[in-house]
Amino acid sequence: MEQHERAKDVLAQVAELAEKNSTKSIKKLLQSAKGLDALACPLVEHAIVYAPKPRWCAVCFRMVTARDADGNPTKRRTTTGGRIKTRCSACKLHFCVKKGCWKKWHHQHEHEDV
Numbered sequence: 749m750e751q752h753e754r755a756k757d758v759l760a761q762v763a764e765l766a767e768k769n770s771t772k773s774i775k776k777l778l779q780s781a782k783g784l785d786a787l788a789c790p791l792v793e794h795a796i797v798y799a800p801k802p803r804w805c806a807v808c809f810r811m812v813t814a815r816d817a818d819g820n821p822t823k824r825r826t827t828t829g830g831r832i833k834t835r836c837s838a839c840k841l842h843f844c845v846k847k848g849c850w851k852k853w854h855h856q857h858e859h860e861d862v
């Protein structure tokens with residue numbers, strides 16, 4: 749199968765997962781060998797689209813252990829990262845554009861033409 753064919757296959761799965769809002773599964777799929785191959789495909793267009801609802805950024809969003817005033821970890825969990833409306837049309841994940849998360853995510857799959 750051609751890379752573009754394989755990529756279309758992976759992105760169809762991504763779109764399916766996006767319907768179910770399984771951001772975690774999308775990330776896992778795109779970071780697998782199959783997913784990286786699809787992201788490396790130069791025929792796949794990654795365009796910034798504006799989603800109606802803000803979502804956590806797929807790159808900088810993390811659950812972290814909260815710390816108390818003395819800097820000791822507590823049992824509380826908190827989050828870092830922002831909620832943004834910018835989403836990739838192909839990856840179906842949200843990324844901050846201004847903070848560089850968009851670039852970071854797509855950089856590892858970049859081709860010489862970028």
Ligand SMILES: [Zn+2]
Pocket residue numbers: 805806807808809829830843844847849
């Ligand atoms: Zn971000």
Ligand SMILES: [Zn+2]
Pocket residue numbers: 794795836837838839840854
């Ligand atoms: Zn993308």
